[in-house]
Amino acid sequence: MSLEILLAIAYGGAFLTYFSGKISQGLRDGAAVLLSLGTVLIVSSFYNVPAASVLYEGFLGLSLVLRMNSLAWFFAIAIVSFNALCVIYSLAYMKDRNEKDYYYFMLLLINAAMLTIVLSGDLVTFFIAWEIMSWATFLLISYNRNGALQAGIKYIVLSLIGSMCMLIGILSVYTSFNTLNISELSGQLTTASAGYKLFLLIIFSITFGIKNAVMPLHTWLPDAYTESPTPFSAVLSGMLTRMGVYGFLVILFGIVGIKSVLTLGSGFISYTKTMAWLGAITIVIPTFIAMLQNDAKKLLAWHGIGQGGYMILGIAFGTSLGMAGGIFHTLNHAIYIVLLFLSVGAVEYSTSGIRDLNSLGGLFKKMPIAFLGGFLGISGLIGVPLTNGFVSKWLIYKTLILENAPFLAFAALLGTWGTILSVYKFLHNLYLGQIPEKHKNIKKTPLAMQVPIVILSFAIILFGIMPGLPLKVINSINVAFGFSPLDVNLWGVVSEAGTLNMLNIFTALIVFGAIVWGIFRISRPATLTDQYDNYAAGAAIPKDKYHYTVEYYAPFYRMVKPFLKDIFDLLYQKVARANDFLCDNIRKIYTGYVGNYVMYIVFFMAFLIFIQLKWSVF
Amino acid sequence: MKKGVSIILLLILLWGVVAALSEMPFGKAKLEVAGHYTDYGKEDTGAANIVTSVVLGYRGFDTLGEVTVLFLACIGLAVVLSTLKKQGCGARQTPSLILNTGFRFLFPLILLFGTYVFMHGHLSPGGGFQGGAVIASGFVLMYLSVPKIKRLNHFVSTLFESVGGLIFLVIGLIGLKLGSQYFLNNFLPNGEFNTLLSAGIIPVIYIAIGFKVGSELSKIIDVLLEESE
Amino acid sequence: MNEIMNLNPVLLIAVPIGLAMLVPILGLMSSKIVKWVPVVGFLFNSVVSLAVLPRVLNQPIIVKIAGFAPPFGINLVAGPVGMFLAALIAVSGFLVAVYSLDYIHEGAAEKYHILFLLLLSGATGVVLTGDIFNLFVFFEILCISSYALVAYLGNRSGIEAAVKYLIQGAIGSSLLLIGIGLLYGQFGTLNMADLAQNITSFSEPSVFVPMILMVTGLGIEAAIFPLNAWLPDAHSSAPSSISAVLSGIAIEVGLYAVIRVVFTICHVTGSFFVFLVAIAVVTVLIGEMSAFGQKNIKRMLAYSSIGQIGLILFAFSLATEFGVSGGLFQMLSHTLGKVLLFLSAGYMIYRTGSMEISSFEGVGKKMPWTALFFTIGTLSIIGLPPFAGFSSKFLIIKAALAKGDLLYILLMGIVLLGTVIEGTYFFRVVQVIYFKESNNKTEPEGPPVSGLISMSVFAILVVLIGLFPNAILKILTTAASELLNNLEYIRSVLG
Amino acid sequence: MIIIVSVLIIIMLAAAVAACIFKDLLSATIASCMVSLIAAVLFFFLQAPDVAMAEASIGAALVTAVFVIAIRRTRRYEE
């Protein structure tokens, strides 16, 4: 099985799905599921099988190369798995929507494009796939109409800025080194001057920073996540955004090389420090903004930004521990954020489109699977032990401590506190508390939604207890980038800063849990009473919900609100307005009066003649 | 203000042109290409009028373009005015008797003169364009002096325009197959110099152009006048 | 096949003109066949030009009209540049003619077809001719037929636009003629190769002034800022098939003429290119920014053409082999993309009855194919892979970076900013087409087969050239060396 | 000879200026016709009889006729 066939299946599958949808709905659904599962199988067959092949000889004098290595495999398997889960989920979620052919086509096309990105062995392939991913994503973000349109425009503008930067970067590499093959470049770039490397890093960082939503460049993300169809939000947050991380890995470690990166800058102002601090800012501020959101998806979206900061923080230091943390966190984040989006989607599906945290609640009994997903998801998000988030965060904290970066560590910790506060609100307002009257008889969660949620929940626990599974792959990535391998076993990591053994923690927690369970067991059992069988100081007992969850963190909100304005978004909007204004006024030079136009013509001529005759400029 | 700026800009332009003109004094001797035309034009094309030999011989392709432009103008004019609604007949003075009589007397003469001009284009000043214009001015006179508007015959004028142009082109294409195999190549014998039947294809083309230009220019006037009266 | 390959390139000009002159006679016989005449003519042209194209890559064909050797007679130079553009004109002309079969059904259809044939034969003449005055004549054919076609619909906007276009165009051609006169007075020749041989330095006033006059005169048709004020009006008021040709071909032919004057005849060097680059950047910015706020789709597309022309001029003014071949590539991709956009917009306008972008809501559902073609055109124009626009933009940026000068990198950054603006407004239109529901529930009705065929061929070409850019890269590099190396040009013409 | 030419040129330029100044478009047209006519005479002096003929018949006669028709169909005075 070669890489070309994999891509052919991925792209061809997208088209096949689209056209089979013209024949019958069932055929299309079947095709989508089978093809996405098929790609999972094919990709997994590449485990530990490095491969390389030339896709296309001589595209504008370049050859487009594909290659499979541990890094590519790690990302590829994640991409196709999440995609498959989201496709399965979509079967139920998208049931009543229109234009499903289009939806599946775009979803699979984006999947194929992402696959191409991670498999690409040279920067042109990378760029082409990157662009296909960008515009296809735009077309899918806009799918929901209305508010989604604005989100789509925001996304595509930033994305275009990013790709233009990348194009400059790629082509400047090409003109300097006459090759774009990643493996060839890695050797050659060491000879480049520091200034050039810095230029390259900055220009690529803008691209990948936009995609990964690093703080000043994040503004497209909340809207885009919120407005896309939920399964696609999951894909978007799970892997698509993290293509930025992949890009950072490739450019920082694959092309420029970590040794060169670490030498850039001096003292406090260095490339890696700047990046780390941007990561820290990206952790703290969005997490607290997330706390104030009342839209479930928007809350998750802000967390998506915040968690991206951890990954940046992890890889910024360029140590094997940090790398492992960053890459592992990418995977973990994808698992729990996809899970969370899927469970929110389940709620949305059942309540026919309500995501407002203030008008939901008590869905725990009605949709236990979704609750399970939500609960495990937020646990992972917080980093509760026994969930996967704990391991990767542990690795990142360890890195920060080892690197003597107490402020950054504090920022990361602050982020976690904020996460706890905000996700508790999320969990409570969705699933706990009192169920509103109108949601008493909501739709059941269909099986196609339950399956992905259960699988992901299982994955959270699995990777939480046995982090060695993914860490082994990550270790080989580390080796490939030239870092020393970590000492990894199935249950955790052994490092100079301490040992992580999830088996011990697992056993301890089991014992502790058993004790707690026992205490509850022997104490008096709680009794259930009806809502109306209650004493309310003589007042009439309300018939409807009285367990209100609006203004969840009101005092806190009042306190921090002035500081948490999304100034960058405001700034961008100001820039956009200024641009509108400028554009509207600059075309006023076309006054509509021909005399002026003739004047322009004669002026152009006279100007040139004058400067030449007077000063002989040319 | 605007006038001032215009004048300044135009003066700068003038400055530039004067600078360029200093390299090309008035009345200086001909350069290589023009010298070649006057020296060998007679032999090359057989036309006594060197301007004609340039227009239809050396630079015949320009003339093809020129004919096309006129054809184009005719069509374009018709397009621009085609969708206009017919206007009611405006007040039109009856032309005076003198004009009317003069027209009857002059019209054949003008046509004859025009024909002469384009038939002798290779011998004397004039040619298809001038002859055609003379014919067209005859038609202008007709429009001025005839009380009831006589429209040009659409069929005939279309035929003249198209066939005139096509003759030009076909002669050119025949040249591609005959003789030295060049487009617009003079494949007919040059004949005796300075007689009517000389200069190969030139008189043929000029006759075609004469009819074409005459009918086209008349048609331009005709179309412009069309619904206004 | 051999027969066709040995056909004379002069037929590319003579046959359409002949057919145009034949049309009135055919019209007298039957009005049905008239509309097939342009199709036949440009099919012939496409076949001939594509067959001759490989031949000219090795050695340009010098066609001596009437058998007089240059510089004494007029000659056509069917070199790589000329034949490349002629083939482009012929193929696009053929497809647009197919499109017009059903699209043009009101007004004086017969005259439309004549004007269309003449417009493109004028364009072919401009790109093939080797004589500066002959260039002027064909340029006039191009311009006058454009004036008439802009006014073809005869409505308020069409007439107003035609009037403005005519005034500016007429000034342009007069300036061109003054320039030609000044050059003739000094060098006594009109042959471009001979002129190029005689001109030693472009910076002397006696050469510079005529060059500026010519550049200005031709630049009006090429829509270089600040000479482009006629363009948005004219392109938005013509029938869509004509807007397509004007935007896709006419302005590029104008730009070709400018480039010919600047590169071949005057052999400009050094700082004048910096000026041209600056003008190009301003053109890009003005074009894209003016398009940004447009509510009228055709005006938006027209302004976008200004931006694209700026990009092409930018590429040419880099004056390196990469740059010039990138510019030619961009010409190709702009022609394909913009014609596709105008054609698909044409039927969208026709079905919705309005040129306002907001009236296109729901078009994506009603006319899925047209909307798809529009989207493909959009993506290609913005320069996103895997469409043709990407390859050309790739080459241009590469060329700018290969200059290695910080100035060029900065200017290119500004050009790319223009691209971002362009992407924004184009994607907004795509959103309106696909993602807004319309209120009026009219029956979905796609374009007729002729329109679909021509649009789909354009779309396929856009994708194919995007996927296999190498197929034409050889033509482009040969063409670039023809433009850059004027000694070679002089040698091949004058022997 | 040169004196006659100079006088003609001065008259021609004066006619052109008059065409610029006149508010009555018909008068301006006649003035521009005069420019063309004098130009035709100048062509003749410049040994270009062909062009003189063309200018006289086309430039002076036909163009003026076209102008007059157009002015008749629109309006006579510049506003």
Added chain:
Amino acid sequence: MSFLQNYAYYTGAFGLILIGLFIMMTKRNYIKIIIGLSILETGVNLFLIAVGYISGGTAPIFSRSGITAEKMVDPVPQALVLTAIVIGVAVLGMALALAIRLHKHFGTLNLLEIREQRW
């Protein structure tokens, strides 16, 4: 006198060109602008013919036996001007036809008032 000898025709030609351009730049009436265009074209033609003149030349026609090729004026500009005149009349015809339509649509020929197509 020698100045007149050398520059009279050029002065006339460029005088017409500049006056024509001036009219086109400053006048608002469309027909006036076309008159300017016509003057501009006449000027250009005169300029071209003047370029081709040689001192004491004869017309380039072998009408009599005494005419030699050396003394003939340059025939090329004359050929060009013939073309230019015809092209000029074509453009003027189009322009005036458009004037008629413009007046039908807008009721005015003042271009300052005809500004629907802008921005």
